[in-house]
Amino acid sequence: MTREPAGAAVLRPDLTDAVLDAVLQEFAEVGYGRLSMQRVATRAGVGKSALYRRWPGKEEMVADAMARLGVPEDPPPDTGSLRGDLRALGEDMRAWLTTPAVRPVTSDLLAELARSPGLAEVFRSALAGPRRRRARAVLDAAVRRGEVPDDEILLDLVVDVLGSAPYWRMTVLGEEVDDGYLDRLAGLLAQGLAV
Amino acid sequence: MTREPAGAAVLRPDLTDAVLDAVLQEFAEVGYGRLSMQRVATRAGVGKSALYRRWPGKEEMVADAMARLGVPEDPPPDTGSLRGDLRALGEDMRAWLTTPAVRPVTSDLLAELARSPGLAEVFRSALAGPRRRRARAVLDAAVRRGEVPDDEILLDLVVDVLGSAPYWRMTVLGEEVDDGYLDRLAGLLAQGLAV
Structure with a gap:
């Protein structure tokens, strides 16, 4: 047998x-x-x-x-300018948030984080983590080029904004994130960060 | 009778x-x-x-x-500088998000907006609306002073960020929004907006 x-x-x-x-x-x-x-x-x-x-x-x-909802596999963008790199990160975020599998679950998932510490842990390590590290790599490169200050809190804040602004616009306001919006987002952050 | x-x-x-x-x-x-x-x-x-x-x-x-969760009753801040006004708006947002009645319901409320058009309508008109108009008044005053460009999309984006960044940090990342964070937020936006 x-x-x-x-x-x-x-x-x-x-x-x-x-x-x-x-x-x-x-x-x-x-x-x-x-x-x-x-x-x-x-x-x-x-x-x-x-x-x-x-x-x-x-x-x-x-x-x-x-x-499995999508860990970014490409290396961090390297367009030749901080503004271009931030624009590329914003575009990635929009593409991810509008994925058919992602869009309908985002808000429920975020709501659940407060109630399920285990889920929150996975969200932060497996889902938000890789995206945040990829954005942070772009900023760290700009720090090394001397273009932005080496300020941990500020860099973390910019990583927050790259994710939260497009999410907010789509989900909370129910409006589209168009190219004009992403242009302003990249411009605002690049100018706001400049030393 | x-x-x-x-x-x-x-x-x-x-x-x-x-x-x-x-x-x-x-x-x-x-x-x-x-x-x-x-x-x-x-x-x-x-x-x-x-x-x-x-x-x-x-x-x-x-x-x-x-x-009833709290419509701001004070007039828009007028501290003498755009940066100071943005700092005051960020502080208001933090105070509101940490209100005992507000904190535990924010994420569920946002999740529900996608499913309940009636609730979304009230949220946008009665809850987000007055806060957004108050922030926008600060920016419009700066436009009139010639300090920031009269760019509708950009100004709307900054209003988004003032609400979404503190929310994201608290609810999604589960971290506190401290004074250092609010300082950077106001500084980033004021410098990013400057003409």
């Missing part, structure tokens, strides 16, 4: 992908509060045991889905 | 206040999705009829509670 090998080898990656897609769809439809392992299993067409073999519970499963 | 007069006169304001307090407490505790007229009535110690005499339904009731 043969036994299936134990451990990661038995977890079919295509099934994991299907489940994580189902998590994102459920999240967008019903929000984090009403999302359940059962609903996700039903939507993905698998048994609940397939979920529990992968994650101990809902928080870990959702965290995993979040972490 | 006497009848109670119909209309607004029968609505005891102290009862209205108690119900609106209960709405904010429920909102903070369970979020918008699970908030119900029944739960609010129970918490406020009144019958559901007392609620329906005041509001046709949940959305209108919550909107009314939101609208």
Whole structure:
């Protein structure tokens, strides 16, 4: 009698992908509060045991889905000017926020951070973290060129603004982030940062 | 036999206040999705009829509670410099975001805007609107003094940043907005805006 090998080898990656897609769809439809392992299993067409073999519970499963929402893979932009680099970062942010998988879940996800420390931890390390580090690399290069002051608080603030301003405009005000807006954002920050 | 007069006169304001307090407490505790007229009535110690005499339904009731979350009553700051005025606006925003009634509901409220057009309308007109106009008055005065360009998109962006940066830092990153942060925010925007 043969036994299936134990451990990661038995977890079919295509099934994991299907489940994580189902998590994102459920999240967008019903929000984090009403999302359940059962609903996700039903939507993905698998048994609940397939979920529990992968994650101990809902928080870990959702965290995993979040972490797949798009970590930037390109190196930080290097256009030849701080303004151009900031413009490129703003454009990346807009592209990410308008991704079909991302747009409907952003606000619910942010609302959930206050209630779910585990999810907040994953959001900050796996989702916001890589984006923030990429933006920060652009600013650190400008510090090395002597174009902006080496002021930790100020640089962190600029990283905040690059993410929060486009989010705010789209989600809170319900307006589009057009090229004119991104031009002003890059111009405002580049001039505001200059030594 | 006497009848109670119909209309607004029968609505005891102290009862209205108690119900609106209960709405904010429920909102903070369970979020918008699970908030119900029944739960609010129970918490406020009144019958559901007392609620329906005041509001046709949940959305209108919550909107009314939101609208009471604090409209700025002071005139726009006039400290003698754009930087000082922006600093004062940032400080107001921090004070508002950290109000005990406001802090626990902000993120759920923002998440709900995408699902409830009626609530979004009230949020934008009654809650964000007065704050945005107050910030905009500061910028328009600086335009008249010839200190900043008369650029609608840029001025709107700066109004966005004054609200979104402190919100982002507190709620999304879970960090405090200290005086150093507000100093940088005012400095970044004042220098970034200068003609």
